[in-house]
Amino acid sequence: MVPKGDQPEAETSGAVLPVPPGGHRLPPLPYPYNALEPYISETQLRIHHDRHHAAYVEGLNTAELALVDERARLDFSLVRYWERELAFNGSGHILHSIYWTNMIPSGGEPTGLVRDCIVSYFGSVRAFREQFFRAALDVEGSGWGVLVWQPQWGRLEILTAWRHEDLTQWGTIPVLVVDTWEHAYYLDYQNRRADYIRAWWNVVNWPDVERRLRLAMAAQVPMQSYGGPAAHGPMPSAPMPGGPPPGGTGLAEPPPGPGIPGVP
């Protein structure tokens, strides 16, 4: 099988082609290495992307190919190790890929759908920023601050991650992430994580966040059996700005079509 690598072209339309085991590639930065100065230096960005992110891609490919080999031999004696490598490196590759596109040389403020969703759930953009800043600042050790769309609740939420994969919530889709590993900022800010996060706000690519949010809203993770009642009621006071997301929230509507054969 010839590795085709990740498919950024298809990703923009929401249709992702399968990536074969071991076929992940380091995505190029969408801007020059010095584009985020003075907030993030060229040296910092180059090492972070070319070395650290590249290592996660390599680790993910290695884990996937090792599991292919174990399946072929039906020898799963090292499966616990490789599953951990799969989770750590795969999550690292995903989060870093989002992190690069979440930044742009001249950032701004959230507008449109993103702003509406932030205000609907967090109360105000300021309240969101304060919570996101504090959550990212207080990550213990290495991790991330993550704004997610939760298809099961039909709204945004702020999560944090230890390393890349711990403390997450199943089913969520990250739309805005900030890397709080020291390798993301130490050359520029040493141990001053707060200064780094404040500077990072100046390069947030809000149009990219909105693009990701719209794609995430099309996802569904049903919480009830086919045709059954919802596991919880609707949110009492947080109507979705601009109406329900494309495809609905997946909470109470039976799927369209003739249904599943053999299921009443």
Ligand SMILES: [Fe+2]
């Ligand atoms: Fe990183």
